[in-house]
């Protein structure tokens with residue numbers, strides 16, 4: 001009932017066919033017209049863009065906003081019009097842009113190095129007063145033959161420590177120094193000679209020993225711009241015969257962006273503790289009441305007892321939920 005042929009009479013078929021033919025030709029012509037018009041329009045748009053890009057390229061403009069523009073156009077227009085005429089100019093402009101931001105290795109190194117600011121210096125001073133359960137293992141007077149054994153223990157328990165080194169020992173043990181650094185421990189400075197009459201001759205000699213030790217560390221670890229900005233005075237930062245020189249040295253060090261620290265508990269491994277029992281007594285007495293423990297120990301050559309004691313110490317504080325930190329954590333905050 002709805003089929004077309006049912007309305008066409010037999011005699012009119014030829015005429016109908018002719019009309020259909022003419023109608024089809026008209027449709028084809030209109031379609032071609034539309035295609036040509038669309039093609040021309042697209043071509044002009046691309047041409048306009050590429051001219052703009054060429055002009056940019058020629059003028060040598062490197063403004064980020066403008067040079068980024070062709071990137072977007074390239075994606076939008078190149079794909080659908082590939083058969084019409086791909087425009088090379090935008091991709092040339094894109095090539096001029098670095099694909100990734102330049103990776104500055106020195107800048108990356110810089111960001112990992114210890115820093116100095118008044119705020120950081122204050123945090124170092126306040127380290128004993130933090131009310132969190134943290135343990136700072138610190139070793140003075142090394143590196144020596146003992147240091148390798150200490151590193152093995154630290155490695156086994158997956159903790160790090162801070163080593164306040166002597167320049168003279170660093171020069172004798174450069175490989176050990178490098179291993180201390182490479183295994184994520186923090187190297188700070190304890191001077192060069194450890195002879196009180198020499199280092200405390202004046203504030204300047206304190207700074208000189210800092211710099212002598214620093215030069216030795218830099219050579220050993222192969223990082224020429226390394227600076228821990230942290231010093232531990234041999235014998236402590238106050239008291240004794242050289243108390244006045246130490247006070248003046250504190251100011252001179254500060255002017256040179258160097259802060260200092262002491263300890264708030266100790267094993268007594270440099271002052272009479274000969275057994276692990278004595279070390280526990282010394283540590284428990286000195287640590288009494290503090291949550292944050294900066295433990296003074298020594299990795300000098302004759303400190304076998306410290307090596308023997310260290311696993312017990314780490315196990316105890318790990319079992320009690322203490323976090324093991326280094327001054328590196330403060331100096332890079």
Ligand SMILES: [Zn+2]
Nearest residue numbers: 140141234235
């Ligand atoms: Zn010392």
